[in-house]
Amino acid sequence: MKKYCPYCSTEMLEHCNVFVCPRNNIGECTYDGYEVCRLHAETHNLKERHNHTFNGGEYSERN
Ligand SMILES: [Zn+2]
Numbered sequence: 001m002k003k004y005c006p007y008c009s010t011e012m013l014e015h016c017n018v019f020v021c022p023r024n025n026i027g028e029c030t031y032d033g034y035e036v037c038r039l040h041a042e043t044h045n046l047k048e049r050h051n052h053t054f055n056g057g058e059y060s061e062r063n
Pocket residue numbers: 005006007008009010021022023024029030031
């Protein structure tokens with residue numbers, strides 16, 4: 001199934017399971033699929049780290 005850029009409606013290219021706008025490469029479109037993916041991953045990592053701190057108590061051990 002084809003996906004189209006929400007900004008410029010150009011057909012997007014799938015790259016490593018991320019859809020990117022081909023016009024982003026040449027600076028004609030600001031839609032960056034990688035940015036969306038990276039933000040999602042960072043949010044996930046923050047949650048994991050938060051849980052780890054809660055369960056492990058790394059900082060209290062040092063003090
Ligand atoms: Zn675009």
